[in-house]
Amino acid sequence: MARKQGSHSDITGPKVQAAAVRLIAQHGYAAVSMRQIAAEVGVQAGALYNYTPDKQSLLFDLMRDHLVSLLSAWQSEQKPSDAIARLEHFTRFHIRFHLSRADQVFVAYMELRNLTAENFSIIEDLRRDYEDALEAILRAGITEGVFATQDTRVATRALIAMLTGLSNWYRTDGALETERIEAIYLDLVRKAVSG
Amino acid sequence: MARKQGSHSDITGPKVQAAAVRLIAQHGYAAVSMRQIAAEVGVQAGALYNYTPDKQSLLFDLMRDHLVSLLSAWQSEQKPSDAIARLEHFTRFHIRFHLSRADQVFVAYMELRNLTAENFSIIEDLRRDYEDALEAILRAGITEGVFATQDTRVATRALIAMLTGLSNWYRTDGALETERIEAIYLDLVRKAVSG
DNA sequence: GTCTATATACGGATAGAC
DNA sequence: GTCTATCCGTATATAGAC
Numbered sequence: 001m002a003r004k005q006g007s008h009s010d011i012t013g014p015k016v017q018a019a020a021v022r023l024i025a026q027h028g029y030a031a032v033s034m035r036q037i038a039a040e041v042g043v044q045a046g047a048l049y050n051y052t053p054d055k056q057s058l059l060f061d062l063m064r065d066h067l068v069s070l071l072s073a074w075q076s077e078q079k080p081s082d083a084i085a086r087l088e089h090f091t092r093f094h095i096r097f098h099l100s101r102a103d104q105v106f107v108a109y110m111e112l113r114n115l116t117a118e119n120f121s122i123i124e125d126l127r128r129d130y131e132d133a134l135e136a137i138l139r140a141g142i143t144e145g146v147f148a149t150q151d152t153r154v155a156t157r158a159l160i161a162m163l164t165g166l167s168n169w170y171r172t173d174g175a176l177e178t179e180r181i182e183a184i185y186l187d188l189v190r191k192a193v194s195g
Numbered sequence: 196m197a198r199k200q201g202s203h204s205d206i207t208g209p210k211v212q213a214a215a216v217r218l219i220a221q222h223g224y225a226a227v228s229m230r231q232i233a234a235e236v237g238v239q240a241g242a243l244y245n246y247t248p249d250k251q252s253l254l255f256d257l258m259r260d261h262l263v264s265l266l267s268a269w270q271s272e273q274k275p276s277d278a279i280a281r282l283e284h285f286t287r288f289h290i291r292f293h294l295s296r297a298d299q300v301f302v303a304y305m306e307l308r309n310l311t312a313e314n315f316s317i318i319e320d321l322r323r324d325y326e327d328a329l330e331a332i333l334r335a336g337i338t339e340g341v342f343a344t345q346d347t348r349v350a351t352r353a354l355i356a357m358l359t360g361l362s363n364w365y366r367t368d369g370a371l372e373t374e375r376i377e378a379i380y381l382d383l384v385r386k387a388v389s390g
Numbered sequence: 391g392t393c394t395a396t397a398t399a400c401g402g403a404t405a406g407a408c
Numbered sequence: 409g410t411c412t413a414t415c416c417g418t419a420t421a422t423a424g425a426c
Contacts, residue, residue, distance in 0.1 A: 201391070201392075202391045202392080203391070203392085204391065207391080207392090238391090238392065238393090239392070239393060239394075241392075241393070241394080241395095242391065242392050242393075245391060245392080
């Protein structure tokens with residue numbers, strides 16, 4: 001750390017992302033300055049522009065990377081065959097993934113307003129892909145006769161809002177174990193769409 | 196409107212609040228300047244300081260007023276006696292109140308990070324009061340034997356997150372009528388905590 | 391109560407040395 | 409790749425005239 005100048009591309013790049021997501025989650029995109037992010041990383045503000053063309057791209061990349069890795073993680077999960085098991089699987093997956101990335105989740109949900117129209121559209125498409133995954137499960141369950149909902153799209157959004165809301169108050173170091181939280185939410189989700 | 200100077204306290208005061216809540220809902224607190232709010236009201240930036248000591252107070256007042264009027268509206272509702280009817284009543288009340296004040300709801304949920312510690316604490320207390328209202332209903336239903344949840348506090352937060360999430364996508368001029376939306380959510384809520 | 395003008399600070403982004 | 413220095417715009421908030 002004594003060194004004041006030099007090349008650290010491999011190290012600095014990830015550090016910029018990490019510092020940005022943490023600071024933006026805490027204070028909000030508009031309230032965080034490039035100078036703050038730079039200070040957190042341990043460089044001067046000008047150096048950040050070796051890693052992002054501008055502040056907007058920094059935000060967009062954070063959100064896109066989060067959603068892409070969410071979708072990618074979901075796609076590589078082994079899926080059960082019947083709808084009830086698939087719903088339980090989705091619920092557990094969603095809770096675990098989101099609790100393990102509290103800052104990213106927060107940014108991805110709170111900073112949509114600060115995206116340019118073009119970037120917003122891309123992020124919305126990714127989010128829609130994720131909603132489709134849950135909606136497919138609900139539709140399958142209705143076909144199987146084990147679920148009943150009046151509108152699968154609305155129910156999908158309602159369930160995701162319920163599950164994601166957990167990120168707004170639950171911290172993994174809290175009194176309730178994640179296992180227990182999962183059990184509580186599983187019970188709510190299962191019954192909410194039960195036939 | 197030709198007039199450039201004069202006293203308009205009764206008119207300007209509410210206009211400042213209205214402009215602030217709309218602009219903050221759209222762009223975020225940190226991204227909105229006092230100059231923007233002033234332009235929306237039709238005065239110069241300096242004039243705003245006749246109505247708020249600073250920008251922080253403007254935000255805090257918006258959020259406090261919203262929550263106080265939410266609690267006040269809820270308290271003046273006539274409550275049914277049995278738990279199932281009370282849950283349905285709460286659900287309908289919540290949806291209607293929140294859909295009729297989309298901007299305030301948005302600000303009250305999204306801008307918590309931008310409150311000072313002291314102001315945040317006050318807002319959190321008000322929110323807790325509202326959560327208590329729903330939790331009391333869930334507890335009553337369990338006592339009556341008509342509801343079953345593993346944890347009333349977690350279930351309360353889950354249900355409120357689900358209901359409030361509606362504000363994030365539903366617009367009253369959308370394809371789905373509010374009546375239908377209420378029916379869909381009522382079904383989900385009722386079943387989620389059913390015994 | 392509102393205006394104009396301004397004090398003072400900080401913002402994003404760039405240029406050029408090393 | 410990072411630094412220092414800087415351009416230029418905008419921010420909150422205040423002072424004093426009307």
